[in-house]
Amino acid sequence: MSGEKLTSQRQLRVGELVRHALSAFLSRDEILDPDLDGAFITVPEVRMTRDLKIAKVYIMPLGGQKVDVVVDALNRNQKFIRGQVVPTLKLKFAPEFRFFEDETFGEAGRIDQLLRSDHVAQDLRPDEDENDPEDQ
Template sequence: MGHRDFKRSDRVAAHLRRTLATAIHQDLPDEDTSFITISDVEVTRDLSVATVYINTLDPSQEKLAIQTLSLNAKQLRRVMAQQLNTRKVPELRFKYDASLEYGRKLEHLIQKARATDPNLTEEDA
């Protein structure tokens, strides 16, 4: 498990992120996936599992997005199998990436704090 293996899973993750982003919008014609974006993909070192972090324009669509992608995971894996030149295609697991939402909440809290205390400056936040 040397340095090269780590790089390989990174390469596969980057490749998966690109191809999945396209596949989700092009290869699932029966699904509305326009509101889903992929923020990150992490692949286990043995390439058996890929965790796909997704975002939705509206946080209330999170469950629908995960459901849609999970139901279509087989189809997406088939598309990945054609695109990846690895012996095995990782199992796809979809997770909601809450970091974007966390950033939005933080921004909102800072704005609220500023509104209630006009003397609050950037340095205090």
């Protein structure tokens, strides 16, 4: 086995619990910060550390607009967010939230663009020689 640490079921379960609670809180638009006014934020993933004390929250504003500004604003307001969300979680420890840009949207778009490129498309077209009866 490589030196890679596996994520436990408990980490996954708590991460999903935190993700749902954060999504519900962010949808209520209760943070008084001009950088977050009117920002619709999705929370595709939350990764918990092994000790469950830090939640790495991956976010993406709708349409990918002002990602850096939104991430900075959320990190600036993380103590307020933590105070509003943690009591609903009923966890032994109150995790600290750290917000990051979810880069999977951009990566999916990049892969889609590659698959649509002429170079890849030519490899996906059926080869005319494959159906030639003389080759059989």
